[in-house]
Amino acid sequence: MTQEDWHHLIDDVLKSKEHKVRSKAGKKNRKKLEYNHCSGSRSFVATMTIQPEFNGSENLEFSEFYKKTHTKKNKEWIDPICAMKYSKMLSLREESFQSGV
Known part of the structure; x- marks a missing residue:
């Protein structure tokens, strides 16, 4: 990843309102799970x-x-x-x- 890509990710993507809304929704949904699986980051x-x-x-x-x-x-x-x-x-x-x- 280039320095320019890194800055874009931080400044434009992670700080965006859309990302924050999706992140909050994902966190809320993950809390509903009774348990998780052990097969890594893949669903x-x-x-x-x-x-x-x-x-x-x-x-x-x-x-x-x-x-x-x-x-x-x-x-x-x-x-x-x-x-x-x-x-x-x-x-x-x-x-x-x-x-x-």
């Missing part, structure tokens, strides 16, 4: 679309993808609600298999 949905790149050419089932993106490196869940949702996913998948769906 969960964006990471799902590039799944093979994220998983090293492995195409995971949704429930396993969810587990991978919602557990820490030590394999603990980022929030207890994630473990409950994962268990619910597995039970619903098992029910659908048994019913032939």
